[in-house]
Amino acid sequence: MQEQVVGEQGKLYQVEPTNGVTDPKSFSGQEKSTKKGKFIPVELIQDDNTFNAMLVSMGSMGIVYSLILRVEPKFWIHEERTVVTWDHFKEDFLGKVIAKAEDSSIKLEPSGKDDPCYYEFQVSPYPNDDGHHSVLLTKRWKLLKKEFDNDNPKYRGECGFGNHLGTALINLNQKPLEFLLNTFPSIAKCTIESSINAQADQSFNNLSYNVFHIGDINYVDTKAIELHFNVQHSINVLERMFQTAQKCSDEGKVHTVPLAGRFVKASDALLSMQNGINTLAVEIIVLDGLNNGAELLKQYENEYSQDPVFKARPHWGLNMNLFEGTKQIEELYPKTWNSWFKEYSRFNKGSFDGAFTDRLGISANFN
Numbered sequence: 001m002q003e004q005v006v007g008e009q010g011k012l013y014q015v016e017p018t019n020g021v022t023d024p025k026s027f028s029g030q031e032k033s034t035k036k037g038k039f040i041p042v043e044l045i046q047d048d049n050t051f052n053a054m055l056v057s058m059g060s061m062g063i064v065y066s067l068i069l070r071v072e073p074k075f076w077i078h079e080e081r082t083v084v085t086w087d088h089f090k091e092d093f094l095g096k097v098i099a100k101a102e103d104s105s106i107k108l109e110p111s112g113k114d115d116p117c118y119y120e121f122q123v124s125p126y127p128n129d130d131g132h133h134s135v136l137l138t139k140r141w142k143l144l145k146k147e148f149d150n151d152n153p154k155y156r157g158e159c160g161f162g163n164h165l166g167t168a169l170i171n172l173n174q175k176p177l178e179f180l181l182n183t184f185p186s187i188a189k190c191t192i193e194s195s196i197n198a199q200a201d202q203s204f205n206n207l208s209y210n211v212f213h214i215g216d217i218n219y220v221d222t223k224a225i226e227l228h229f230n231v232q233h234s235i236n237v238l239e240r241m242f243q244t245a246q247k248c249s250d251e252g253k254v255h256t257v258p259l260a261g262r263f264v265k266a267s268d269a270l271l272s273m274q275n276g277i278n279t280l281a282v283e284i285i286v287l288d289g290l291n292n293g294a295e296l297l298k299q300y301e302n303e304y305s306q307d308p309v310f311k312a313r314p315h316w317g318l319n320m321n322l323f324e325g326t327k328q329i330e331e332l333y334p335k336t337w338n339s340w341f342k343e344y345s346r347f348n349k350g351s352f353d354g355a356f357t358d359r360l361g362i363s364a365n366f367n
Helices: 048-055 086-100 162-183 185-198 208-212 215-219 231-250 293-305 327-332 337-347 355-360
Strands: 002-006 012-016 030-032 039-046 063-068 076-085 118-123 134-143 201-207 222-230 259-264 279-287
Touching: 002 048, 012 048, 039 048, 048 337, 076 086, 076 208, 086 118, 086 134, 086 231, 134 185, 162 185, 162 279, 201 208, 222 231, 222 293, 231 259, 231 279, 231 293, 279 293
Parallel strands: 012 039
Antiparallel strands: 002 012, 002 063, 030 039, 076 134, 076 201, 118 134, 118 259, 222 279, 259 279
16 A cells, blocks of 8 residues: 655645555655646655554545555455344354354354354344344355346345335434424334345345445434444443443433444554454444434443543544543554644644644644
């Protein structure tokens, strides 16, 4: 991978890992300008620390001008979505995911069946009438070519409309739905349960970008946060969240959609939420017009990022902007914050100060 970054006074940097894609001996040190016959000087930096600092820098170290990424050929996906109880999910699939994070030889699927390439889940924060928390478990297998016939998005999901029916109804009726949920918050449990059951599907197959596309929900007005946890804490985190959800509900703050979980491999990026650990990412979403929706999200972010055991790392682009100063960030990134800040101070002399750096008290113009 390679980043070209415009820094202070318009200086152009080409930043790569120590063993980057560019041969320093043949590097020209210039980039062709859009103006005929003109060239722009470029400084090549091949350093793991600088590269890993810039990967997640919230726009505070320069403006990314271009990227070189490793891509792969277009592929198909076979998807299976099943509804199970929380007890079954945690004892079977989730337990295996946690174990596999420590031992890659552990299989997630029964003997004779390949493990899914991607897997995620949605879980109701509230128990259903049987006292169980419903879970929608999604498994996806990568295919090099089309191998199944069920590839029409219209037939995706239990209702034959998949992700699109419920979200289309929300788009058309978001304000009335918000009014109902604000007036009768107890119906939230039923709407979440219906959402989970409507997405179940034993077989959906299509090109990857059609499977990963979540549908019209992209156009619903919402607020959300995403918290990242050490994957080893997954079961305890989610069961604690069930308690938090009940407490919030008692205070008039209700969920409107399931908790969404996915698993992300560890990263070397210094301020990546996955730095040094495989993570469980939990996304918490509320409809924009829901009473106390923002307060619900703030409660989760505060409670779990300050918990001495869970130490949740909020997504930098999906949070409630609760961090002020650097103390809490230093606690969440004890091994990498100083290295990141050193690189940040090198590249930002004031041009890239902003709301983020102001809130943390690290803007160059503050120092």
